[in-house]
Amino acid sequence: MSLHDLEKLFQEKIDKEIKIEPKDWMPDAYRKTNLRQISQHAHSEIVGMLPEGNWISRAPSLKRKAILIAKVQDEAGHGLYLYSAAETLGTSREQMIDDLHSGKAKYSSIFNYPTLTWADMGAVGWLVDGAAILNQVMLCRTSYGPYARAMVRICKEESFHQRQGFETLLVLSKGTDEQKAMCQDAINRWWWPSLMMFGPKDSESTNSDQSIKWKIKRKTNDELRQQFVDMIVEQVKLLGMTLPDPELKWNEDRKHYDFGEINWDEFWNVVKGNGPCNKQRLEARKKAHEEGEWVRAAALAFAEKRKNKLNTKAA
Amino acid sequence: MMNIQIKKFYYGDIPDSSPSSSNDVRSTENPWPLWEIFIRSKQGLDHKHAGSLHAADAQMAIENARDVYTRRQEGLSIWAVESKFIHASNPDDAEMFYEPSTDKVYRHPTFYDLPDEVKHM
Ligand SMILES: [Fe+2]
Ligand SMILES: [Fe+2]
Numbered sequence: 001m002s003l004h005d006l007e008k009l010f011q012e013k014i015d016k017e018i019k020i021e022p023k024d025w026m027p028d029a030y031r032k033t034n035l036r037q038i039s040q041h042a043h044s045e046i047v048g049m050l051p052e053g054n055w056i057s058r059a060p061s062l063k064r065k066a067i068l069i070a071k072v073q074d075e076a077g078h079g080l081y082l083y084s085a086a087e088t089l090g091t092s093r094e095q096m097i098d099d100l101h102s103g104k105a106k107y108s109s110i111f112n113y114p115t116l117t118w119a120d121m122g123a124v125g126w127l128v129d130g131a132a133i134l135n136q137v138m139l140c141r142t143s144y145g146p147y148a149r150a151m152v153r154i155c156k157e158e159s160f161h162q163r164q165g166f167e168t169l170l171v172l173s174k175g176t177d178e179q180k181a182m183c184q185d186a187i188n189r190w191w192w193p194s195l196m197m198f199g200p201k202d203s204e205s206t207n208s209d210q211s212i213k214w215k216i217k218r219k220t221n222d223e224l225r226q227q228f229v230d231m232i233v234e235q236v237k238l239l240g241m242t243l244p245d246p247e248l249k250w251n252e253d254r255k256h257y258d259f260g261e262i263n264w265d266e267f268w269n270v271v272k273g274n275g276p277c278n279k280q281r282l283e284a285r286k287k288a289h290e291e292g293e294w295v296r297a298a299a300l301a302f303a304e305k306r307k308n309k310l311n312t313k314a315a
Numbered sequence: 316m317m318n319i320q321i322k323k324f325y326y327g328d329i330p331d332s333s334p335s336s337s338n339d340v341r342s343t344e345n346p347w348p349l350w351e352i353f354i355r356s357k358q359g360l361d362h363k364h365a366g367s368l369h370a371a372d373a374q375m376a377i378e379n380a381r382d383v384y385t386r387r388q389e390g391l392s393i394w395a396v397e398s399k400f401i402h403a404s405n406p407d408d409a410e411m412f413y414e415p416s417t418d419k420v421y422r423h424p425t426f427y428d429l430p431d432e433v434k435h436m
Contacts, residue, residue: 023406077383084367087349093369094346293344300345303372
């Protein structure tokens with residue numbers, strides 16, 4: 001079959017909503033795009049453990065600490081599901097980790113912001129996980145089978161993340177004046193970076209979008225961002241707090257909320273590595289990896305020893 | 316006026332940049348093998364493929380699978396199979412493999428026309 005025929009057949013499958021599985025023929029660019037996106041997503045889950053890990057030892061109660069540990073543990077699991085999905089495309093775990101540590105592979109910029117107060121745990125769960133969930137719900141229907149299956153599992157676990165975040169803020173919003181101020185401050189700091197999570201505006205590109213055609217993505221950045229704004233504007237009212245955007249306004253014609261312009265200079269700056277915590281995050285990951293090396297080697301040596309023992313017993 | 320095109324990327328799809336050579340680490344480690352994990356979610360049901368993970372040996376694969384895939388009572392029993400021992404049919408052969416059964420309609424109960432009076436069949 002010619003390459004042209006294979007590509008045609010491939011697109012027909014996509015159009016018919018038939019999932020692509022690891023051993024199926026796929027265009028090189030489809031493989032590469034998925035690989036980049038899935039590994040980036042995996043890295044985001046893993047690096048995403050750091051800002052919240054920062055508060056595990058300082059959670060205000062044992063209950064909050066247990067919840068936070070459970071959430072961070074979930075994120076580790078998400079990273080693993082996604083690394084596994086990426087491996088089905090022909091890369092290795094080591095390669096992906098090397099690419100993260102060398103700065104070649106990216107992760108979501110949101111995790112380059114610091115978590116300064118306990119209220120940030122609430123804001124991260126509510127806004128950051130909330131934004132991620134919109135993207136992930138869409139990805140449950142992505143065309144690459146292993147990615148879609150990982151997303152279904154992840155989405156089941158994510159809903160508690162967002163709920164616990166909102167609840168954390170809800171408690172603060174009913175607390176002392178200081179707690180209320182802390183709650184509002186966290187929302188103020190996380191609102192704009194959360195909007196940036198959806199990426200640049202659709203209008204900034206005239207490229208016809210291959211990801212949509214291949215059904216890797218099914219919604220554009222602006223569509224997802226609007227969905228997020230509409231959702232959060234309603235929820236923030238229940239907290240009795242405000243969002244730091246004077247231009248937020250219901251638009252009766254569009255049936256959506258209008259909102260102000262994102263600071264795109266800040267966005268690109270963080271993507272390029274100059275956010276408040278980029279360096280710190282990568283260093284933490286590298287350190288963890290290096291310091292874990294002897295553990296991984298020891299586990300292999302132990303497995304070898306156990307195998308030999310079994311063999312001598314059997315002989 | 317110059318037509319400026321900014322490359323768009325989606326959330327979770329930022330283009331890779333070239334590695335900065337200064338901190339370019341290449342691991343030389345011996346990686347743990349890959350395992351496929353199958354989980355029985357309920358007594359009476361089949362084990363179903365849940366995903367995969369790396370582990371040094373079978374025992375560790377099962378322990379890790381418990382932590383990763385059954386944090387919310389998703390399973391009662393775990394099978395771990397080292398991925399290299401799984402043999403798969405070739406997707407290119409799918410037609411030749413599975414097509415012949417489509418013309419054997421007599422394999423399905425609906426093929427048989429029986430009078431309405433026949434009950435319980
Ligand atoms: Fe996650
Ligand atoms: Fe999460």
